Amino acid sequence: MGDVLTLKDVTVSRSGRTILNAVNWDVNEGERWVLLGPNGAGKTTTIQLASGRMFPSSGEVTIIGERMGHVDVNELRPLVGVASSALDQKIPGDERVLDVVRTAAYGMLARWREVYDDEDTARAMELLRELGVSDLAERQFRTVSSGESKRIGIARALMPNPEILILDEPTSGLDLGGRESLLATLTDLAQAPYAPVMILVTHHVEEIPSGFTHGLLLRDGTVYAAGPIDEVMTSENLSEVFGIPLTVEKVRGRFTARAF
Numbered sequence: 001m002g003d004v005l006t007l008k009d010v011t012v013s014r015s016g017r018t019i020l021n022a023v024n025w026d027v028n029e030g031e032r033w034v035l036l037g038p039n040g041a042g043k044t045t046t047i048q049l050a051s052g053r054m055f056p057s058s059g060e061v062t063i064i065g066e067r068m069g070h071v072d073v074n075e076l077r078p079l080v081g082v083a084s085s086a087l088d089q090k091i092p093g094d095e096r097v098l099d100v101v102r103t104a105a106y107g108m109l110a111r112w113r114e115v116y117d118d119e120d121t122a123r124a125m126e127l128l129r130e131l132g133v134s135d136l137a138e139r140q141f142r143t144v145s146s147g148e149s150k151r152i153g154i155a156r157a158l159m160p161n162p163e164i165l166i167l168d169e170p171t172s173g174l175d176l177g178g179r180e181s182l183l184a185t186l187t188d189l190a191q192a193p194y195a196p197v198m199i200l201v202t203h204h205v206e207e208i209p210s211g212f213t214h215g216l217l218l219r220d221g222t223v224y225a226a227g228p229i230d231e232v233m234t235s236e237n238l239s240e241v242f243g244i245p246l247t248v249e250k251v252r253g254r255f256t257a258r259a260f
C-alpha cells in the first residue's frame, strides 16, 4: 500500500459504461509520477479520484492514510493541489493574479474576504516568485498569456501547502520556449526540499520533466504498466498502448518518441 496514495481495485462506471476497471496504484513519499495514455484512457478520471474530487463506483481510494467515504472530503481536498486548464477557466477574469493565488488558501475560486493575513500575502508572493511570475501579481487574470496562466495555476495549487500536487497537462498549448522553461521550473520544484509528491498527466513523453521517477500507463480504463519510469516508458509499452510502432529514447533525462 502506498503511504501517500492508494487506489485498490477501483472501478468507475458512468452512464452504464466502465471507464476505469480494477485499477490498482500505489504512490509513496518522494515519488514523482507521470500518467500517460491515449485520449479517453481514464487519466483525468484517475486524478479526480486521487484528488478526492470523485468517488469510485467500487474499490478503495486512500489519500494520506484517509479513506474516501470515511472522512469529510473537505478535509481531504486541501491535501491535494490540482492545476488544470479546466480549473483556470473557472477563475473570474477580473480577479487580480495575487488574489487568484491567495484565495486558494481558503479553497475558494473567487475573492470573498477583503482582508488577508500578511502571512497569506507573503506566501502567495513567494510562490509567484518561485514560479517566475511575481511581476504579474497586480495584473488581472484575463490579461496573462497561457504560459503565464499555467504558472499562476501551479502557484495557486501549491498555496494550501498540499501533500500531493497534481498537474493535468501543464505544458499543453505552450510554445517550445514556454514548454522548456516550464519543464525546467517543474524539475526545480520537484527537487525543492519539502516538495509535495507530484503527479503529472501528459500526452507526450517529451513533456515529462527530468527527475520524474515513476510512470503509469493507462489504456481503455485499465493499468497497462506501472513502476519506475525507465521500465515503463519503453518502445514496447508505448507501441502497445498507442497501437502504433514507436521508438522511445531517453537523452539526458528527457524522453522522445517517434513512429519509426
Ligand SMILES: Nc1ncnc2c1ncn2[C@@H]1O[C@H](COP(=O)(O)OP(=O)(O)OP(=O)(O)O)[C@@H](O)[C@H]1O
Pocket: 014, 015, 017, 019, 037, 038, 039, 040, 041, 042, 043, 044, 045, 046
Ligand atoms: N460522466 C461520464 N459519462 C460517460 N462517460 C464518461 C463520463 N466521464 C468520462 N467519461 C468517459 O470516460 C473515458 C475516460 O475519460 P477521461 O476524461 O478520464 O480520459 P482521459 O484519459 O483524461 O482522456 P483525454 O486524454 O482525452 O483527456 C472517456 O471515454 C470519457 O468519454
Ligand SMILES: [Mg+2]
Pocket: 043, 044, 045
Ligand atoms: Mg483528460
